[in-house]
Amino acid sequence: MIIAKKKPIEEIIGEVENFDRILILGCNECVTVCEAGGKKEVEILASALRMNFMAQGREKTIDERTLERQCDHEYLEEIRGDIDKYDAIVSLACGVGVQFAAEKYLTMPLLPGVNTVCLGANEDRGLWTERCQACGSCILARTGGICPVSRCAKRVMNGPCGGSTNGKCEISKDVDCAWQLIVDRLKALNKMEDYEKVAPIKDWSTDRAGGPRKVTREDVKI
Amino acid sequence: MSALNTHSRLEKILKAGHLGVTSECGPPRGSDAEEVKKKGLLIKDYVDAVNVTDNQTAMTRMSSLAACIHLKLLGIEPVLQMVTRDRNRIALQSDILGAASFDIPNMLCLSGDHQSFGDCKSGQNVHDLDSMQLVQTVRYMRDEGKFLGGDAIKRPPKIFVGAAANPFADPFEIRVPRLAKKIACGAEFIQTQCIYNIDKFKEWIRRATDRGLTEKTFIMAGMTPMKSVGMAKYMKNKVPGMDVPDEIIARLAGVPKDKQAEEGVTICVEHIQELKEVKGVSGFHIMAIEWEEKVPEIVQRAGLYPRPQV
Secondary structure, three states: OEEEEEOOHHHHHHHHOOOOEEEEEEEOOHHHHOOOOOHHHHHHHHHHHHHHHHHOOOOOEEEEEEEOOOOOHHHHHHHHHHHHHOOEEEEOOOHHHHHHHHHHOOOOOEEEOEEEEEEEEEEEOOEEEEEEOOOOOOOHHHOOOOOHHHHOOOOOOOOOOOOOEOOEEOOEEEEEOHHHHHHHHHHHOOOHHHHHOOOOOOOHHHOHHHOOOOOOOHHHOO | OOOOOOOOHHHHHHHOOOOEEEEEEOOOOOOOHHHHHHHHHHHHHHOOEEEEOOOHHHOOOOOHHHHHHHHHHOOOOEEEEEEOOOOOHHHHHHHHHHHHHOOOOEEEEEOOOOHHHOOOOOOOOOOOOOHHHHHHHHHHHHHHOEOOOOOEOOOOOOOEEEEEEOOOOOOHHHHHHHHHHHHHHOOOEEEEEEOOOHHHHHHHHHHHHHOOHHHOOEEEEEEOOOOOHHHHHHHHHHOOOOOOOHHHHHHHHOOOHHHHHHHHHHHHHHHHHHHHOOOOEEEEEEOOOOOHHHHHHHHHHOOOOOOOOO
């Protein structure tokens, strides 16, 4: 799923300072699961903003709403009837949701309430870690199911580099060396002979390097 | 391995069966070329070629290629170090041609320290290719006379291609297979990480020799003299992938502070003398970090002077 992190409240206050009627818009998908932008976080942010402005003696309307998804026309349409009630929307969806809402409501200021971090997994309670960078050309079959693009700080295709120590990456003792994990997996799979196959130079044109990406499926188009 | 592919003196010396000796110069953090020239001239007659580092530890410095040109113009043979951290395949190929236009005959292909160690922590890294793929790229440009895109190169680069190996990084069991991969990619010489754990290095090179790898490439053992016990502790604890046994630290700590540098040089000389006898060792890469003036003494005391004329 998409992992996001709440923006510092001071930053959000700065962004909404000049608006009087604000909608805090949550999303019921990934950001709910990673506890950054679901219904609960909408409530917390709205309360914090109310208290802040109340303490300053300023009156503002701060409403709350959470949609099923913000990356889908159908759900974003649900707020069309109420849109004129607001001067700005703080979206707690990922960057996709914020943009999709902005495209739909052309004259409405759309402010992000979270920082979108990565594509990751919920590794433990309160711990989300990156697993994929959407390079557009998956090589996991060759690397024991562990991704060197997203999990190696140098995205080394033929690793590990010389900085791997005790299973950790040279950038931090808190980061696993992806290539240590790959080697461990290849060993477990009894496929160490695969380690010596040289990974070819990667075609990055399917990555962000190739420009904004799109998937078109004629077979599912209406 | 006898036919020469380039005009590199380093290649000639290694292929003639001599123990090769290289050292390194770090380019300055400024535009004064005198610094790099001075370092080069200090060691000129004691080594076969001089590596020029490429923004080592991710600290921004004068470009490796420019510093190589300064050395080359003084009659010193450079080894151009190139990391994949900062340049994509267009820039890498372009710099390879730039180097070849000055007849810089050697290159060492590296991935480079992560930018978080340097002065541009918030910068991007590139890693379009990795170090092995860079080795493949140089070999392809030289041997096939083509760009990666397939077009022919007018006057292809004649460059003797090297790669680094760290016998001490983890996991240890893939260190030799990884060397095999680098050789399969076309690495003609290998310069290793600084060696302090002699036993572990011997085990690594024995395994490499058993697989016939030392017949396919020239392994130059990396040597860095310790200036002090403080440096030894720093190398042990702070430098990624470095293996400094406790007895080295104890030996340096056992002499008075003003004698530690001398002891460090002596340890380095003893290590070279020991490794000279080890099967599979083709030479030494002496990295006296900001201590280039010690290289002549080390080379002489280790019995590697005078350098062969080829």
